[in-house]
Amino acid sequence: MAIETVPSSENACQGGYSSHFILTGEVNEPAIYDxxxxxxxxxxxxxxxxxxxxxxxxxxxxxxxxxxLLTTAGVKTNPTRDGQFQYVEITGTDCYQVVLALGELNPNFGGEQVLVADGQNGSPLGPDTGFARIIVPGDKFGGRDIFWIDRIEVFSGPPPRW
Structure with missing residues (x-):
């Protein structure tokens, strides 16, 4: 299955509700989730x-x-490094991005319980945040919480320079 990893220029960074997101990069089974x-x-x-x-x-x-979600997609990790040289870049439809080290998420290393949340206080999420959003428990502010997820992508090597 071919998966577009860059937003089309006519819709790029406009933000707002998305009915799906893609999981791609260094995974065996890229997928589209709704x-x-x-x-x-x-x-x-x-x-x-x-x-x-x-x-x-x-x-x-x-x-x-x-x-x-990453292991379901078959994330490709280096077993001797527990994903220490890999990272996950999460992008919203407004192009807001967060980077998490794969080692932070790996239960054998950091074990952070980061959620791809689809419910809040017993109800589905709504159009203000999208059908799914990222929640990083333990953060003092919600700065790494992404609304309107567009793309989750796994990379190796140093993170991109912005």
Whole structure:
């Protein structure tokens, strides 16, 4: 299956709701996920609190652990390095990007419980955040939480220079 990894110029960085996201890069089985396909995968719940402009916000998020999504796609890791020289770049439809080291996610190394969340406080996510968003528990602010996921891509080597 051919998967486009760069947004088309007419829709690039406009932000807003997306009905799907792609998982690509150094994985054996690139995939496109939508609300239905994501809902069929095993879910976890994370209770998180982060600071906002109006004070602390607490929510219970449900979703698929990012590590589990990557292993389902057959992430290609170097077994002697536990993904220490690999990273995951997550991009929203507004081109907001976050980079996570694969070692942070690997349960044998960092074990961070990063979620590809599709629910909040018992309800599906809505158009304000997209059908799925990234939640990084433990962050003081939600700066690494991506709304409107467009692409999740696995790379090796040094991260790109912005």
């Amino acid at each position: 609300e239905e396909s994501l809902s069929k995968l095993p879910h976890s719940i994370e209770n998180v609190t982060f600071l906002t402009k109006t004070g602390p916000q607490s929510s219970s998020f449900s979703g698929v652990l990012l590590w589990n």
